[in-house]
Amino acid sequence: MAATRAATRVLVLNSGSSSVKYQLLDMSDATRLAVGLVERIGEQTSRLKHTCLTTGDLREHSGPIADHDAALKAVAEELSRDGLGLDSPELAAIGHRVVHGGLFFTEPTVIDDEVLNEIERLIPVAPLHNPANLTGIRTAQALRPDLPQVAVFDTAFHTTMPESAARYAIDPKIADRHRIRRYGFHGTSHAYVSRETARLLGKDPSEVNVIVLHLGNGASASAVERGRCVDTSMGLTPLEGLVMGTRSGDLDPAVIFHLARVGGMSMDEIDTLLNKRSGLFGLCGDNDMREIRRRIDEGDEEAALAFDIYIHRLKKYIGAYYAVLGEVDAIAFTAGVGENAAPVREAAIAGLAGLGLAVDPVRNAVRSGAPRLISPGSARVAVAVVPTDEELEIATQTYALVGKND
Ligand code: AMP
Helix, strand or coil, X not given: CHHHCCCCEEEEEEECCCCEEEEXXXXXXXXXXXXXXXXXCCCCCXXXXXXXXXXXXXXXXXXXXXXXXXXHHHHHHHHHHCCCCCCCCCEEEEEEEECCCCCCCXXXXXXXXXXXXXXXXXXXXXXXXXXXXXXXXXXXXXXCCXXXXXEEECCHXXXXXXXXXXXXXXXXXXXXXXXXXCCCCCHHHHHHHHHHHHHHCCCCHHHCEEEEEEECCCEEEEEEECCEEEEECCCCCCCCCCCCCCCCCCCCCHHHHHXXXXXXXXXXXXXXXXXXXXXXXXXXXXXXXXXXXXHHHCCCHHHXXXXXXXXXXXXXXXXXXHHHHCCCCEEEEEHHHHHHCHHHHHHHHCCCHHHCCCCCHHHHHCCCCCCEECCCCCCCCEEEECCXXXXXXXXXXXXXXXXXXX
């Protein structure tokens, strides 16, 4: 009987302002049972894409989905159709990605009213993300009030950063009053990839120093010393650091004053410019690395310059984190660009032989979903491609916590 089966399933929810991504995993063997996405919530053209991985069934629905409540109910219905409903006794918990956990949340946390209040208190430092994450949690709680819900924070892995890396050089009283410090993001990915890189080297995470380059549409680097994050490129918000798909990354803060005073732009306009219309997109009108490479192959100079600026910044962070760590065992490329774009990996490592870094062109050209080395066998520092899996990491952390509480 189903009721006597162990509760080993975890539903992972990643709620954005107008989307919900989800995966249902069975943690007895870490297999995926279903994956899907609801997009454009609140619009007339909402879309739900659901794949049941046990049957291979793929279903898509278009039409208005008014809010997160309706979105999650639609997801629950799809899961029920596959015999994987949220009412199943096999469901152990729901794990939520929560972007900002501030300094308060250093670990995954079972959600209660106090936790919800703290996530809410962090809205001023994460105005785009935490409200959507909260909506997702509240909606899921309403659907299954009896089920443990766990928050897994994007910032948690970075809470080990020393003050010297986490503080900006501004008056600490002003900084503390407004909770201004470097929090870092993509922490679930940096944690997972740094651990998997150690595994690829046949070592324990506590034995290696790794630079993780998470290069997706958002992008961040981290310096991980013996399993603990000691620096990362994103800061108070995900705007700092590398050149990204649509974000500028680092710039002189005075650019903002200049745009306001001389350019006559409002703060909201500048915010939108730097977060949504900058980076690769701002430089050349495309934020997809595939398109940029295609244009470069056709001799497009604008795309070539955007690529060069992207690579230059990446190299600066590799050098910086090499110095922060002192000794480096591996550099790991991950996320959409890092896992797929061989020319980015080649260009980022080119010329760094003095640091013991090199890429083997044949190994770098291999396309694979598995963690792999792309450095020559003789290299002093391993260069690796390590696919990230944030959902598996959230499910693993959620299941570990719920198991502990049993
Ligand atoms: P993510 O945010 O990790 O999903 O990464 C999305 C980004 O990965 C896209 O915007 C592309 O720039 C990049 N990407 C995905 N697939 C490829 C590919 N085959 N080659 C180069 N870049 C890719």
